Amino acid sequence: QKEVEQNSGPLSVPEGAIASLNCTYSDRGSQSFFWYRQYSGKSPELIMSIYSNGDKEDGRFTAQLNKASQYVSLLIRDSQPSDSATYLCAVNSDYKLSFGAGTTVTVRA
Amino acid sequence: NAGVTQTPKFQVLKTGQSMTLQCAQDMNHNSMYWYRQDPGMGLRLIYYSASEGTTDKGEVPNGYNVSRLNKREFSLRLESAAPSQTSVYFCAAAIAGQGSEKLFFGSGTQLSVL
Numbered sequence: 001q002k003e004v005e006q007n008s009g010p011l012s013v014p015e016g017a018i019a020s021l022n023c024t025y026s027d028r029g030s031q032s033f034f035w036y037r038q039y040s041g042k043s044p045e046l047i048m049s050i051y052s053n054g055d056k057e058d059g060r061f062t063a064q065l066n067k068a069s070q071y072v073s074l075l076i077r078d079s080q081p082s083d084s085a086t087y088l089c090a091v092n093s094d095y096k097l098s099f100g101a102g103t104t105v106t107v108r109a
Numbered sequence: 110n111a112g113v114t115q116t117p118k119f120q121v122l123k124t125g126q127s128m129t130l131q132c133a134q135d136m137n138h139n140s141m142y143w144y145r146q147d148p149g150m151g152l153r154l155i156y157y158s159a160s161e162g163t164t165d166k167g168e169v170p171n172g173y174n175v176s177r178l179n180k181r182e183f184s185l186r187l188e189s190a191a192p193s194q195t196s197v198y199f200c201a202a203a204i205a206g207q208g209s210e211k212l213f214f215g216s217g218t219q220l221s222v223l
Contacts, residue, residue: 036212042217043217044212046213049211088152090212097154098154099153101149102151
């Protein structure tokens with residue numbers, strides 16, 4: 001069983017809409033959760049980190065964490081064409097990060 | 110300040126050949142990692158080094174070896190390349206500890222094994 005699961009996508013949203021990305025994880029002991037963005041042909045870059053239950057907002061991005069449900073999500077508000085990328089959910093377990101397979105988002109003008 | 114530097118960026122090997130992927134970081138981070146990325150499978154951890162002088166296996170270590178030469182450098186060696194090792198390889202560095210691993214990635218090496 002894969003440790004980190006993401007909705008497979010691809011996800012296509014119109015410009016200005018909200019993109020919603022979901023992630024579940026299997027290790028109940030995980031304490032740190034991350035969202036990375038990866039443009040095609042590039043390396044992943046960190047966009048959000050969250051450690052406590054609830055919401056964390058950073059600009060147009062909101063990460064949500066529910067440890068009881070082992071669920072992490074990322075909302076992208078007012079989606080822009082520049083948000084078109086693959087989003088990777090990552091979960092810390094034993095000081096190593098496990099990644100989901102990623103969700104590809106396409107923002108159409 | 111280059112961050113994490115990987116070489117080479119591209120490499121083509123024949124089955125059975127060996128090669129070493131080089132990685133260096135100038136951020137003074139303790140932890141370093143090697144991941145491979147295949148279509149539809151996300152990033153999978155090959156080996157990691159929590160600190161200078163230590164290395165540990167990750168999820169997919171078979172067919173690879175690593176060396177943490179010093180705090181800055183962490184190399185990945187393929188002793189006898191196989192077509193199944195065709196992939197994009199990423200090196201990453203992070204500040205260790207406190208359960209908070211924020212990874213900084215290199216630009217990647219695209220490896221093809223024929």
